[in-house]
Amino acid sequence: MSDTQEIIEIKFADHRGYVPIGSSVIREDALAKVTGQAEYSGDISRPGMLHGKVLMSPFPHALVKHIDTSKAARMQGVHAVLTAKDIPGENVFGIAIADQQVLADKKVRFVGEPVALVAAEDPFIAAEAVRSIKVEYEPLQGVFDPLAGIKEDAPRVQEQGNILLHTKVRKGDYLKGFADADVVVENVYRTHGQDHVPLEPEGGIAWIENDGVLTIYSSSQYVFRDRKQVARVLNLPVNRVRSVNTTVGGGFGRKDDVTVEILVSLLASATLKPVRLVYNRHESMMTQTHRHPTITRVRTGATKEGKLTSMEGVVYGDTGPYSSLGIFVIKKMALHLGGPYYFPNYKCDSISVYTNNPIAGAFRGFGIFQSAIVHEQQMDELAAKLGIDPLEFRLKNCLREGLSFSTGQVMNEACGIAATLERLKEYMAEHSLRFSRNMEVV
Amino acid sequence: MMYKTYHVAQSIEEALSLLLKSVDRKVRFIAGGTDLMLQLRERIVEADMLVDISVIPEMKQISQDGSKISIGAVVSYSEMRQSDLLKKNGFLLVEASKLIGATQIQNMGTIGGNIGNASPAGDILPCLYALDAEIALQSADKKRSMPLRRFITGYRQLDLQPGELISGISFEALQPGMGSSFVKFGARQAQAISIVSVAAVLQVQAGKISRVAIALGSVAPTIVRSSSAEELLLSEQPSPDLFEKAGEAARDDISPIDDIRGSAAFRRYITQPLVSQALETAWRRTQKQI
Amino acid sequence: MINNQKDVLMDLVINNKHISIRAGGGRCLLDFLREDLSLMGTKEGCGEGECGSCTVLLDGKAVLSCMTPMERAIGREVTTIEGVGRPGNLHPLQQAMMEEGGVQCGFCTPGMIMSGVELLNRKSNPNRDEIVEGISGNLCRCTGYRKIITAIERAAEKMS
Ligand SMILES: Cc1cc2nc3c(=O)[nH]c(=O)nc-3n(C[C@H](O)[C@H](O)[C@H](O)COP(=O)(O)OP(=O)(O)OC[C@H]3O[C@@H](n4cnc5c(N)ncnc54)[C@H](O)[C@@H]3O)c2cc1C
Ligand code: FES
Ligand code: FES
Numbered sequence: 001m002s003d004t005q006e007i008i009e010i011k012f013a014d015h016r017g018y019v020p021i022g023s024s025v026i027r028e029d030a031l032a033k034v035t036g037q038a039e040y041s042g043d044i045s046r047p048g049m050l051h052g053k054v055l056m057s058p059f060p061h062a063l064v065k066h067i068d069t070s071k072a073a074r075m076q077g078v079h080a081v082l083t084a085k086d087i088p089g090e091n092v093f094g095i096a097i098a099d100q101q102v103l104a105d106k107k108v109r110f111v112g113e114p115v116a117l118v119a120a121e122d123p124f125i126a127a128e129a130v131r132s133i134k135v136e137y138e139p140l141q142g143v144f145d146p147l148a149g150i151k152e153d154a155p156r157v158q159e160q161g162n163i164l165l166h167t168k169v170r171k172g173d174y175l176k177g178f179a180d181a182d183v184v185v186e187n188v189y190r191t192h193g194q195d196h197v198p199l200e201p202e203g204g205i206a207w208i209e210n211d212g213v214l215t216i217y218s219s220s221q222y223v224f225r226d227r228k229q230v231a232r233v234l235n236l237p238v239n240r241v242r243s244v245n246t247t248v249g250g251g252f253g254r255k256d257d258v259t260v261e262i263l264v265s266l267l268a269s270a271t272l273k274p275v276r277l278v279y280n281r282h283e284s285m286m287t288q289t290h291r292h293p294t295i296t297r298v299r300t301g302a303t304k305e306g307k308l309t310s311m312e313g314v315v316y317g318d319t320g321p322y323s324s325l326g327i328f329v330i331k332k333m334a335l336h337l338g339g340p341y342y343f344p345n346y347k348c349d350s351i352s353v354y355t356n357n358p359i360a361g362a363f364r365g366f367g368i369f370q371s372a373i374v375h376e377q378q379m380d381e382l383a384a385k386l387g388i389d390p391l392e393f394r395l396k397n398c399l400r401e402g403l404s405f406s407t408g409q410v411m412n413e414a415c416g417i418a419a420t421l422e423r424l425k426e427y428m429a430e431h432s433l434r435f436s437r438n439m440e441v442v
Numbered sequence: 443m444m445y446k447t448y449h450v451a452q453s454i455e456e457a458l459s460l461l462l463k464s465v466d467r468k469v470r471f472i473a474g475g476t477d478l479m480l481q482l483r484e485r486i487v488e489a490d491m492l493v494d495i496s497v498i499p500e501m502k503q504i505s506q507d508g509s510k511i512s513i514g515a516v517v518s519y520s521e522m523r524q525s526d527l528l529k530k531n532g533f534l535l536v537e538a539s540k541l542i543g544a545t546q547i548q549n550m551g552t553i554g555g556n557i558g559n560a561s562p563a564g565d566i567l568p569c570l571y572a573l574d575a576e577i578a579l580q581s582a583d584k585k586r587s588m589p590l591r592r593f594i595t596g597y598r599q600l601d602l603q604p605g606e607l608i609s610g611i612s613f614e615a616l617q618p619g620m621g622s623s624f625v626k627f628g629a630r631q632a633q634a635i636s637i638v639s640v641a642a643v644l645q646v647q648a649g650k651i652s653r654v655a656i657a658l659g660s661v662a663p664t665i666v667r668s669s670s671a672e673e674l675l676l677s678e679q680p681s682p683d684l685f686e687k688a689g690e691a692a693r694d695d696i697s698p699i700d701d702i703r704g705s706a707a708f709r710r711y712i713t714q715p716l717v718s719q720a721l722e723t724a725w726r727r728t729q730k731q732i
Numbered sequence: 733m734i735n736n737q738k739d740v741l742m743d744l745v746i747n748n749k750h751i752s753i754r755a756g757g758g759r760c761l762l763d764f765l766r767e768d769l770s771l772m773g774t775k776e777g778c779g780e781g782e783c784g785s786c787t788v789l790l791d792g793k794a795v796l797s798c799m800t801p802m803e804r805a806i807g808r809e810v811t812t813i814e815g816v817g818r819p820g821n822l823h824p825l826q827q828a829m830m831e832e833g834g835v836q837c838g839f840c841t842p843g844m845i846m847s848g849v850e851l852l853n854r855k856s857n858p859n860r861d862e863i864v865e866g867i868s869g870n871l872c873r874c875t876g877y878r879k880i881i882t883a884i885e886r887a888a889e890k891m892s
Contacts, residue, residue: 033838034826036773036813043772249839443758448803544869632868
């Protein structure tokens with residue numbers, strides 16, 4: 001392929017024999033992975049290791065009235081049964097804002113929220129013990145849609161209110177922009193949630209070293225943040241916690257925030273034994289973060305010559321009951337709703353709303369994906385209304401050096417959209433491709 | 443533990459006697475295990491003892507006796523895919539076997555397990571309904587057989603008596619001039635449970651449809667034979683137009699529900715093109731004599 | 733149901749070696765391989781038949797070890813990723829997976845290779861469609877499959 005050849009021709013003045021670009025490099029860890037030797041979180045064990053298991057809430061929103069762990073605690077082979085009251089430090093974590101409880105204290109806020117922990121000698125015993133824990137819940141009205149969540153009289157997911165963050169981005173005079181427009185396209189877009197499904201579900205193992213250091217091996221994207229969060233909950237100085245990354249079987253943002261690290265640490269410090277906890281797929285899907293479902297109302301205007309004049313949007317992001325990285329993902333949507341196009345006038349609000357749906361967090365794309373669904377369809381509709389070829393329409397409006405982004409930042413480098421579109425145009429011409437009426441390439 | 447004890451039966455008699463000996467315990471037959479192991483793990487089903495029937499030689503054969511084709515209950519999908527006898531006399535079973543799960547499930551899963559599980563989404567079942575298959579059952583003291591349509595009595599319900607085992611299934615070999623096909627619509631091509639599935643058998647004589655059977659899966663509590671579509675087709679001249687109309691007619695015979703895989707409205711919608719596709723393919727095959 | 737007894741004699745051939753050990757029964761083959769034999773190469777991605785990461789060969793056929801009762805392996809032959817090839821003595825498919833970039837996070841890789849090996853044992857020269865079908869029971873979240881398919885093609889070429 002001609003593209004690769006171009007890349008190969010890049011010459012380094014002084015490469016000291018190391019030219020990774022253009023040469024085929026075998027991954028460092030490939031040999032371990034093709035032979036089954038790579039150690040993932042669930043592959044690590046220690047002598048005397050116990051198996052952890054989590055009791056998760058079956059209710060999206062409920063008060064926890066009473067937890068009876070007596071039967072589980074008496075079971076043969078069970079070494080620890082923990083609830084919120086057994087937490088030595090603060091019962092709180094969260095990568096961006098510490099708003100999530102480790103174990104449900106007074107209420108549960110989503111299906112899959114951890115309520116109690118068990119460490120036992122065998123996974124079947126651990127499962128049996130978890131099943132024997134009796135929790136008395138008082139179900140509450142829940143919030144299952146961000147639009148319902150922002151209403152005055154909506155049930156409160158978090159005590160301080162259901163709005164996590166309201167981001168406002170303003171540039172120029174959006175109303176004047178619409179006054180200048182010959183066509184305006186207005187739509188509401190809904191995007192759904194999505195599970196990352198890293199093929200390796202979340203897992204980890206923790207033990208106390210001889211020197212008293214709590215050691216955690218886990219499938220994580222960010223061990224340094226993990227250890228800080230663990231230390232706070234365990235009431236330990238940060239230098240008493242050692243976090244080590246195992247081989248990670250896929251993360252995609254899912255393992256950015258703490259997953260099982262705090263839970264295994266609590267169990268290891270309660271039992272003084274190594275404890276491993278690996279979620280099964282079902283548990284993983286319930287209790288871990290997802291991609292944000294969003295609802296976006298948007299209005300985009302252009303002149304009959306095909307120049308964009310204004311964009312106005314409101315994004316409601318369903319972040320679930322806890323922030324995780326939701327605060328930044330939805331914030332970013334307010335910045336990126338216009339995509340790689342130049343709008344002289346721009347107004348966008350994005351609102352992260354707490355709900356009782358699954359927690360939403362980082363997921364590759366990080367809000368850009370949801371934005372792209374919006375701006376690309378707006379471009380197509382405007383182009384169609386104006387009778388302009390959709391590719392030409394984008395070329396007329398794409399960000400180029402010297403033009404400013406929604407935030408007013410002037411692009412002075414790394415603005416590849418025009419070159420990409422030009423290349424696409426050439427390619428389509430070479431291959432006699434064109435857009436069909438419904439924007440498919442034919 | 444998902445079960446306490448495990449026994450591998452070497453013959454039907456041994457399997458049945460193991461079942462009898464343990465009247466007071468929860469005993470289950472296990473064939474491929476692709477449905478049962480999941481149900482045990484999720485605790486939908488509980489069992490003390492599993493009786494493995496998957497290596498019983500007399501239940502592992504595909505054979506022909508005159509015009510009758512018999513398939514043992516523990517014949518796997520991979521074995522059906524490779525069977526020359528089925529390729530010639532019941533091609534839709536080969537076609538369905540290819541579309542079930544993927545390699546691993548096809549190596550493990552069995553025709554008897556698909557019946558035993560009695561899900562209306564079981565892909566082999568519409569094929570067997572379209573073939574008017576008979577099921578063979580055996581208990582310690584008696585053998586019986588009946589049309590599969592009567593054996594499956596409702597949603598996940600079978601007329602399987604305590605102490606009884608499905609030993610096999612049989613049907614009349616498809617004759618030259620007859621064509622068959624199976625189509626399914628799922629979320630993707632492999633590893634997908636059918637949202638709607640259709641099996642069709644068609645015979646054309648002197649330019650007219652002389653025999654037709656259309657069976658649909660996942661559109662009602664059990665598999666449904668579409669008598670409306672069949673009546674519309676019989677004695678008519680086959681054509682794509684007619685097959686489309688038959689698809690329309692099939693919609694009258696179904697009672698789909700909304701579930702996680704698809705809505706009732708979608709199932710109703712997709713039934714028409716699937717039926718007409720199945721019929722067209724079967725028709726094409728009447729000319730090739732498969 | 734709790735059972736601490738080693739009530740089953742697991743007598744079988746695993747990766748060409750005959751073994752005979754007592755183990756607690758009532759579990760799936762995957763758990764037996766991992767917990768009792770420390771053969772950690774076989775992975776659990778779902779535990780319910782969907783992902784293929786637990787694929788092993790039972791008498792040469794690809795099966796899902798998460799859905800296979802352990803006792804079913806008694807008297808039979810099991811091959812896991814550890815038996816396919818070791819560093820220094822790799823199977824052509826392992827080599828090709830490395831060279832073609834068919835490995836990213838690697839969690840699907842052992843199961844994927846087992847399915848690939850079974851396919852190559854069945855068909856010496858599979859075409860692209862047959863390869864796609866052959867690995868359709870194995871999910872990969874990282875690679876997008878293309879490089880895995882190429883790796884199987886390369887391995888087939890090398891083996892013929
Ligand atoms: C990932 C995946 C994908 C799948 N895809 C499909 C698909 O595409 N299409 C489809 O139809 N199914 C599919 N299935 C379901 C399943 O594989 C099939 O239903 C299969 O045929 C079950 O057969 P088995 O031998 O594994 O049954 P088992 O699990 O062994 O048994 C199922 C039930 O039948 C009983 N039973 C089995 N044999 C007998 C007998 N001879 N007599 C009496 N009772 C018996 C058992 O006790 C049990 O209750 C899929 C399953 C999985 C896990
Ligand atoms: S773990 Fe067995 S198929 Fe996923
Ligand atoms: S390489 Fe990560 S799932 Fe396949």
